[in-house]
Amino acid sequence: MEGGGGGGGHVRPDLGCGVGSGLWLGADLLVSVLLWLMLVSGVSADCCFCGCWCWVEVLQKKEEGAGDAVTGHIISTTIGGKNGEPKRTISYMAERVVGTGSFGIVFQAKCLETGETVAIKKVLQDRRYKNRELQLMRAMEHPNVITLKHCFFSTTSRDELFLNLVMEYVPETLYRVLKHYSNANQRMPLIYVKLYIYQLFRGLAYIHTVPGVCHRDVKPQNVLVDPLTHQVKLCDFGSAKVLVPGEPNISYICSRYYRAPELIFGATEYTTSIDIWSTGCVLAELLLGQPLFPGESAVDQLVEIIKVLGTPTREEIRCMNPNYTEFKFPQIKAHPWHKIFHKRMPPEAIDLASRLLQYSPSLRCTALDACAHPFFDELREPNARLPNGRPFPPLFNFKHELAGASPELIHRLIPEHIRRQNGLNFVHAGS
Template identity: 85%
Template sequence: MADDKEISAPVVDTGHIISTTIGGKNGEPKQACITHWTISYMAERVVGTGSFGIVFQAKCLETGETVAIKKVLQDRRYKNRELQLMRVLDHPNVITLKHCFFSTTTKNELFLNLVMEYVPESMYRVLKHYSSANQRMPLIYVKLYTYQIFRGLAYLHSVVGVCHRDLKPQNVLVDPLTHQVKICDFGSAKVLVKGEANISYICSRFYRAPELIFGATEYTTSIDIWSAGCILAELLLGQPLFPGENAVGQLVEIIKVLGTPTREEIRCMNPNYTDFRFPQMKAHPWHKVFHKRMPPEAIDLTSRLLQYSPSLRCTALEACAHPFFDELREPNARLPNGRPLPSLFNFKQELSGASPELINKLIPDHVKRQIGLQQFMHPAGT
């Protein structure tokens, strides 16, 4: 990943027009590309910056479509992992890559431009909206947003084998009209291979799983489950559950709620960790973490996600089936404005390998009657 000096180049001026040829090997979208054509984008505004580069909103001059373009400095010696992953991703709750192209600067620097669908809001901005109004997010939205996060994770983890490794409210996009949610930013994502070491300094601090703080390098996709649990708690509380100021402070915040981890729990997080000197604290009861009127199902799900032992955390698909989300499965479930919910039960490959009991919980009776249960019990390609 480029450092700050290297990424000072990708400045995007409002009104700047980028023309590129789409098609062939480099810019090929998921669909088979038969011909080449020139397409032009006008940069409209910067929507995100970071050590990775820059994300800007742009308009396609040929179609009028608004897109998001992520521009990153590309090392000519290597393939871009984010591009390789995004080319195979195809799910309603994961951001869609439309195509890509390369551009250069006068300094002969090479930039990769990932052209993606544009989603106007992030969960971070939605949270800020409620916080500035001194309000809590309505529970129906908490359920709707977190359910879709878990559905996206179920696809990433079980279908394509990808661990996101940086799940946080800034990387969850929300369509304010349909309330469809999409996980974005796969710059840290990786296909985890058992027995292969990974870096432990990954994931934004407030959402970093404890095994990462303990320096584990052979972690699993359950680090994403921890992050999703932190997001759920934040939506319920209106503020981060574990707001540590540094790595040690982050662990202290976790211990304040979960209590001091046992030696066995530390072993489960990182077998190579040998320093057991921690302040001895008892777990804070979950029902005292939240306000008195918090539904017990919300507290129960949070407690199942935020476990020290990675193997004890529920999977993304198990989280989707939790009773906390039963309201979404009601036949007459609607948004507060009376509009229908976004599609929540058009499962495909995610159900491969799931038990009949789990599938039965995931698919509401009214959906089974409409579509037929058979296709869920035997998903295509299984």
């Protein structure tokens, strides 16, 4: 379920608010925040903060039995036929369900002709509209973004139309990798934190720059990890959208633990910086072993953020949603970042987290700037390797996402040994 990036039952470090997690700040603040959020959203607390997600839960429970109807079935479709390419029939056997939700179902399948394993996302399609996820995925191609192989439509006996997105199969998620360490009462090795978050930022730098897409649901469950190569791929573009300045968007988007504060404030003209906030939450979760802001509701989510960042100033509220600058509630001091993480945490990690988790969207660094942060310098060392001695997955094959980047930023992004290896043309290719 949404907001489920938990850390295996660990207690969160005390943030100096009386308890390690949950709601504490007092009834007065809770009532103030609750009333304020109801004003922001324009709906009742039951509807906004419970009803919507209870409705999703019902949909998900209805989908639980869907795996029985999918597993073992063979789906055949015809591909090709364009640009002189011959048509050919390709068949997939569904092997197991790997995900369900209000969107539909994702299952692992095997191509009977080639033996290749793929992931197929099956979603109910409204015949009146195009599928936004399909349109966006067709426009994207990047090492850190899930690849769409092809798609096809299928129907049921009730004349329901389903879109089937056939994608490359990646066996693990960042959520499950983190859960493995949490269950073993271990911290994720810092080299993996750097490797995974860096690649996530690389994928975001691409989608934010080239197709201009905002993912709007960055969370550990939507970050795929190849356990052999440790290559990371951002997946699930079901909530993604090209954000057009001046065009309103829904604010009730993004899973709760990773939801940017401007969304809680009801902003409808937000930017791709909501993905940056979400990634900051993911970074903190990998460093802590559990979510930084584990809100139990939309109200509690804001309380958890305030316990760390303090009460937003009037200017910060204006930056998030200018319609609510006059609202007043109790003043809470920010908690020092270095006290949130353990004493041996590298200062570069703390600095990066603080740059990502800012109230003001414009003050958060971009995905490309984040890639150049000193926290990731270890990845740029000439002899850097995985702990098992194998090479890293490709990290510096930048291309389109460098368009408009300053020479100084490009110099920081691409290590000297890579520049020497590829020559100056490598740098110019992205300019």
